[in-house]
Amino acid sequence: MSTASRNRRTVLACSAAVIAMTGLSFAAVPLYNLFCKVTGFAGTPMVGTAATGKTSERIVSVAFDANVAPALGWRFEAEKTEIRAQVGVTQTVFYKITNTSSRPMTGIATYNVQPNQSGAYFVKIQCFCFTETTLQPGETLEAPVVFYIDPEIELNRELASLKSITLSYTYFPSKNGQPVAETKGDGNQSKL
Secondary structure: OOHHHHHHHHHHHHHHHHHHHHHHHHHHHHHHHHHHHHHOHHHOOEEOOOOOOOOOOOEEEEEEEEEEOOOOOEEEEEOOOEEEEEOOOOEEEEEEEEEOOOOOEEEEEEEEEEOHHHHHOEEEEEOOOOOOEEEOOOOEEEEEEEEEEOHHHHHOHHHOOOOEEEEEEEEEEEEOOEEOOEEOOOOOOEEO
């Protein structure tokens, strides 16, 4: 094999590696999000369509935390700050979101569950998270979260003494379905 032929193969291999790495870098965030949703990693609740039908006698306190980024002129709170949930039984809790600013504002909520290990067993059936919401000045929206704690939690020895879970949401200003780090004043166009 000639030197030119080896050089051409090396250039092609390096080019293919660069293209593959670039593609993977763009796919990393969606793939990580998918991994977290499938496994419950990092406190990411599982997503389900209905409860399993199995229940347990175990009761777990579920606390609801509601936060708003400083740049978003909204008030955000859960109807109840805590409930006692029977494992396997579907629960519904409402959050109230109010635009307290003088302009229409758009926000998007992110969430997590603490402790992290419980995320694999906290199954959301319905949620307002990752859905862009626009509220007019003074407008209020009530949004439900429907969930259950998977009875499979009983098989996890590390969580045998778990007595409470916290579901935490944070609303951020958003643009095109993505959270925005900062805005100029009271609801003006977002800076990216």
